[in-house]
Amino acid sequence: MEEQLEEADHPPLPLPDLKVVEEMQLGIVDGFAEVQLAKAQGKPVVFSSVLLPKEIFQAMDVPVVYGNVLGAYASIFGLSGKYCGIAEDLGTPRDVCAVHRCTIGVACADERDDFFNMAFAVPDLALANNFPCASEAKSFLAVVDKYGIPHHVVDTPIRSWDGELPDHAVRYLAGQYRGMVAFLERHGYRMDLERLREEIAFTKALNTLMAEIEICKQAVPAPMSAYDSVIAATAPLVLGKEKRTLAIFERLRDELRDRVRRGKGVVENERLRLLWIGVPPLCDFKLVNYSEHRGAVVAKNLVELLAGFMLDPALIDPQYPFESLARAQLENPLNPPGRGLIDYFVRATREYRIDGVLGAVKRTCAMLPSVQRLTKDAIQRATGVPTIIFDLDGVDAREYDAASTHATIDAFLDVLLARKEKAS
Numbered sequence: 001m002e003e004q005l006e007e008a009d010h011p012p013l014p015l016p017d018l019k020v021v022e023e024m025q026l027g028i029v030d031g032f033a034e035v036q037l038a039k040a041q042g043k044p045v046v047f048s049s050v051l052l053p054k055e056i057f058q059a060m061d062v063p064v065v066y067g068n069v070l071g072a073y074a075s076i077f078g079l080s081g082k083y084c085g086i087a088e089d090l091g092t093p094r095d096v097c098a099v100h101r102c103t104i105g106v107a108c109a110d111e112r113d114d115f116f117n118m119a120f121a122v123p124d125l126a127l128a129n130n131f132p133c134a135s136e137a138k139s140f141l142a143v144v145d146k147y148g149i150p151h152h153v154v155d156t157p158i159r160s161w162d163g164e165l166p167d168h169a170v171r172y173l174a175g176q177y178r179g180m181v182a183f184l185e186r187h188g189y190r191m192d193l194e195r196l197r198e199e200i201a202f203t204k205a206l207n208t209l210m211a212e213i214e215i216c217k218q219a220v221p222a223p224m225s226a227y228d229s230v231i232a233a234t235a236p237l238v239l240g241k242e243k244r245t246l247a248i249f250e251r252l253r254d255e256l257r258d259r260v261r262r263g264k265g266v267v268e269n270e271r272l273r274l275l276w277i278g279v280p281p282l283c284d285f286k287l288v289n290y291s292e293h294r295g296a297v298v299a300k301n302l303v304e305l306l307a308g309f310m311l312d313p314a315l316i317d318p319q320y321p322f323e324s325l326a327r328a329q330l331e332n333p334l335n336p337p338g339r340g341l342i343d344y345f346v347r348a349t350r351e352y353r354i355d356g357v358l359g360a361v362k363r364t365c366a367m368l369p370s371v372q373r374l375t376k377d378a379i380q381r382a383t384g385v386p387t388i389i390f391d392l393d394g395v396d397a398r399e400y401d402a403a404s405t406h407a408t409i410d411a412f413l414d415v416l417l418a419r420k421e422k423a424s
């Protein structure tokens with residue numbers, strides 16, 4: 001992958017810091033190759049979202065092109081202007097989420113850059129989802145129209161209840177997942193329930209490991225960079241079969257534990273710890289590391305949550321696979337971003353001993369900015385930690401201004417450092 005990236009005209013990417021994360025990054029490329037192989041063997045390829053249960057795809061051996069992952073890569077590789085432009089020429093308004101304009105551009109382009117020739121395969125089926133937002137379902141329609149392929153939509157009920165998760169919501173979403181399986185079975189795939197239970201058992205064990213990894217990441221100084229955290233959070237979804245093992249995540253936990261034991265952080269002389277609560281700057285990923293030149297590290301960021309919410313392993317029961325998957329999705333703090341998400345960030349501020357919060361407002365996201373002000377107030381009330389909210393469309397490079405973003409972050413760091421000095 002590095003070679004493909006070096007050839008592209010893009011801003012410099014951060015490199016993985018931990019050895020095991022570098023291995024994961026290569027394993028993700030193996031995952032793309034497996035999809036190409038399946039396509040060459042005549043298997044129907046499914047265009048889908050990372051936010052549909054991967055366990056179902058794994059249990060049915062379905063090769064999947066994750067559209068929103070490719071959209072994010074287009075931005076990370078500095079190609080968002082080009083692919084958003086293609087989507088706009090096809091009739092998608094510029095006000096639509098930039099991740100989805102990138103997705104449509106990559107999927108519907110007549111010609112693609114080398115990386116996408118490797119990562120994209122023309123789909124035979126599409127499985128759409130309305131979680132976490134309607135953009136997810138809409139961008140699929142462009143792909144369905146382009147290729148004239150059969151499609152199916154999974155409907156996730158929005159949290160409209162207080163307190164305990166109601167059984168009727170779990171039953172409804174479990175039924176939606178059974179419908180997804182029925183759609184795949186109508187197109188040549190077979191569900192092996194025993195394999196699905198094994199996949200759920202794998203997720204349960206993985207979530208236990210991820211909870212241990214999360215504890216390591218909370219250490220001071222922060223042992224894991226923001227970029228490594230994003231790759232590691234995405235890895236369970238897109239790693240190739242060979243690399244998708246518990247062993248690779250055990251190694252990640254052990255490498256982190258070793259760093260924590262030695263007191264090794266990603267920045268020398270850590271002075272400040274930050275929480276990033278908006279969509280991060282995919283088109284300039286180095287921005288999440290920008291504050292490090294002043295000893296300030298982004299210890300936690302939102303992409304980890306977007307890539308997959310880690311449900312409490314105690315709530316996962318492989319004997320009830322569809323219900324376990326439904327619970328994981330319904331409990332996700334992004335369903336929808338309200339009280340659950342605000343509580344999640346307040347908890348993260350405490351657990352990660354955060355000094356300041358960066359709240360980036362992405363103009364073309366109609367969902368996440370809606371809770372930024374409420375999150376800022378809740379964090380301030382509960383912990384006294386300040387938040388800066390600022391405009392940053394860090395997905396469509398045509399709307400991104402690095403200089404003004406650096407100036408905003410620097411001014412906020414000045415305030416945080418002065419505050420810390422006064423308190424000491």
Ligand code: SF4
Binds near residue numbers: 097279367
């Ligand atoms: S939540 Fe916002 S950023 Fe994410 S896909 Fe939806 S509109 Fe885009």
